[in-house]
Amino acid sequence: MSSFEIRGGRRLQGEIAPQGAKNEALQVLCAALLTDQPVTFSNVPDILDVNMLLELLGDMGVRVTKDAPNTFTLQASEVNLEYFSGQTFQRKSGKLRGAVMLAGPLLARFGKALIPQPGGDKIGRRRLDTHIRGFEKLGAAFHFDTDKNIFSLECDHLSGTFLHMDEPSVTGTANVLMAAVMARGTTQIYNAACEPYLQQLCRMLNKMGARISGIGSNLLTIEGVTQLGGCDHHLLADMIEVGSFIGMAAMTQSEITIKNADVAHLGNIPETFQQLGIELEIRGNDIYIPTQENYRIRRFIDGSILTVYDHPWPGFTPDLLSIVLVTATQAKGTVLVHQKMFESRLFFVDKLIEMGAQIVLCDPHRAVVIGLNRDINLRGITMVSPDIRAGVALLIAALSAEGKSIIQNIEQIDRGYERIDERLNALGADIRRVD
Incomplete structure (x- = not known):
C-alpha cells in the first residue's frame, strides 16, 4: 500500500x-466494441481505472495501440467471447465499476454479455436494476448466478422500444444507449441522463454511424442501424x-x-x-x-x-x-x-x-x-x-x-x-x- x-x-x-474526463473515458472506450473498425481516442487520462479497462479490453482480444501519451487506438475485430466465462474476466472486471458498460456493446454486437457484481468506490449501494431492466425491454433475457455472483444476458436480437428510466443514471443511460444503437427499429429513452459525458458518447456514436437525436435532453431517440464504423474522438x-x-x-x-x-x-x-x-x-x-x-x-x-x-x-x-x-x-x-x-x-x-x-x-x-x-x-x-x-x-x-x-x-x-x-x-x- x-x-x-x-x-x-x-x-x-x-x-x-x-x-481527460475519467467518467467519459469509461463510457467511450467500451463503445469501441460496437465496431470492428479502429477507433482513436485522445486526451485519455492515465489513471488506474482507465488503465484497468484498457487491460481488460486487451485481454478479451481488442487490439489496443498507444499512439502517443494519452492517445490510444482500439480495434475490436477479433473479440474472444470465451474469455468472458473465465475466472480472469470475473476477477478483473469485478474490481472496476466501469466494466458494467461492456454489457451494452456486447449485447448489441454479439447477443450476449456477462456482468460481475460491480467494484469501485465503497460509497453506498449502486444497483444495476436500471441497466438490466433496460436490456430486458430491448429483448434480452437476464439470469443471475448466485454461486458465481454474476449477471448473464442473452438475446437473438434487440428490438427498439420505449424506455422510461426509473432514474436518470449516467451509466445506465450509456449502457442502454449503446445496446439500442444497433437494435431493430426505434428506441426512445425517457428520463435519460444528459451529463456532458453522455452527450460526448452520443456524438461519438453518431460519428460512427449511429442515429441519435435529442442529445442534451432527457429524451433520446435512437434509430437502429445494422453496423457502425470507426472514428476519432477527443475527451473533455x-x-x-x-x-x-x-x-x-x-x-x-x-x-x-x-x-x-x-x-x-x-x-x-x-x-x-x-x-x-x-x-x-x-x-x-x-x-x-x-x-x-x-x-x-x-x-x-x-x-x-x-x-x-x-x-x-x-x-x-x-x-x-x-x-x-x-x-x-x-x-x-x-x-x-x-x-x-x-x-x-x-x-x-x-x-x-x-x-x-x-x-x-x-x-x-x-x-x-x-x-x-x-x-x-x-x-x-x-x-x-x-x-x-x-x-x-x-x-x-x-x-x-x-x-x-x-x-x-x-x-x-x-x-x-x-x-x-x-x-x-x-x-x-x-x-x-x-x-
Whole structure:
C-alpha cells in the first residue's frame, strides 16, 4: 500500500491543466466494441481505472495501440467471447465499476454479455436494476448466478422500444444507449441522463454511424442501424478535477490558472464555488483563481443558511460535494452539504474533524460545516483514503494544514487522478509518494 506524505501550509502558484474526463473515458472506450473498425481516442487520462479497462479490453482480444501519451487506438475485430466465462474476466472486471458498460456493446454486437457484481468506490449501494431492466425491454433475457455472483444476458436480437428510466443514471443511460444503437427499429429513452459525458458518447456514436437525436435532453431517440464504423474522438477535460483545483486554490490561498478547462461544459460548477465566496474569473477556456485571504459563504436571499446538494445534470454533480465540504471548513459562514445519492460518501468527515474542522454529521446524507475563517488552522494527521473523491478532499485539507499529514491507501486517489502529486508539486506543493 502506498502513501502520500504532505507538508502543508504552502501557497501554490502557476498553471495546471485538467486531465481527460475519467467518467467519459469509461463510457467511450467500451463503445469501441460496437465496431470492428479502429477507433482513436485522445486526451485519455492515465489513471488506474482507465488503465484497468484498457487491460481488460486487451485481454478479451481488442487490439489496443498507444499512439502517443494519452492517445490510444482500439480495434475490436477479433473479440474472444470465451474469455468472458473465465475466472480472469470475473476477477478483473469485478474490481472496476466501469466494466458494467461492456454489457451494452456486447449485447448489441454479439447477443450476449456477462456482468460481475460491480467494484469501485465503497460509497453506498449502486444497483444495476436500471441497466438490466433496460436490456430486458430491448429483448434480452437476464439470469443471475448466485454461486458465481454474476449477471448473464442473452438475446437473438434487440428490438427498439420505449424506455422510461426509473432514474436518470449516467451509466445506465450509456449502457442502454449503446445496446439500442444497433437494435431493430426505434428506441426512445425517457428520463435519460444528459451529463456532458453522455452527450460526448452520443456524438461519438453518431460519428460512427449511429442515429441519435435529442442529445442534451432527457429524451433520446435512437434509430437502429445494422453496423457502425470507426472514428476519432477527443475527451473533455475532467470537470471533477476542475472543481477540485478551484477548491484547492481557495483552501491554500493560492493563485492558480486552470488551463483548457472546457468551461462551456462545466454547468453550474463555477457558480457553486462562487456561492462559497471564492473569486474566479473565466478567461476564454481558462479559469483564473486569485489569492484570497478569506472567502465568505453566501446566504439565500431570505437570509437562511446556504444548502449545497447534488442533483442530476444540469444540477450539481455529486462527485464534487466532498470538495465543497472540505473547502467550506476554512470559509467564513455555515453551509449544509446534502449528499442525496450515496449514503456513505460523507463518512470521511471524521478525519476532517480530527484535523480541527467544525462539522456536524447530521446523518449519512447531511453534514453542517461551520467555517473557521482561518482563525484556527487545520492540523496534519495520519488518515486513510476511503474513495476517489474523499481521497482528494483529504489531500486538499492536508495541503492547507499545519505540519505533516500522511494519507494511506492512495491507490484510491490514483484510480481517478493522473500523477496528482507530480502536477501539484510543480505548483509548489510538498507531496512525497512513499511505496
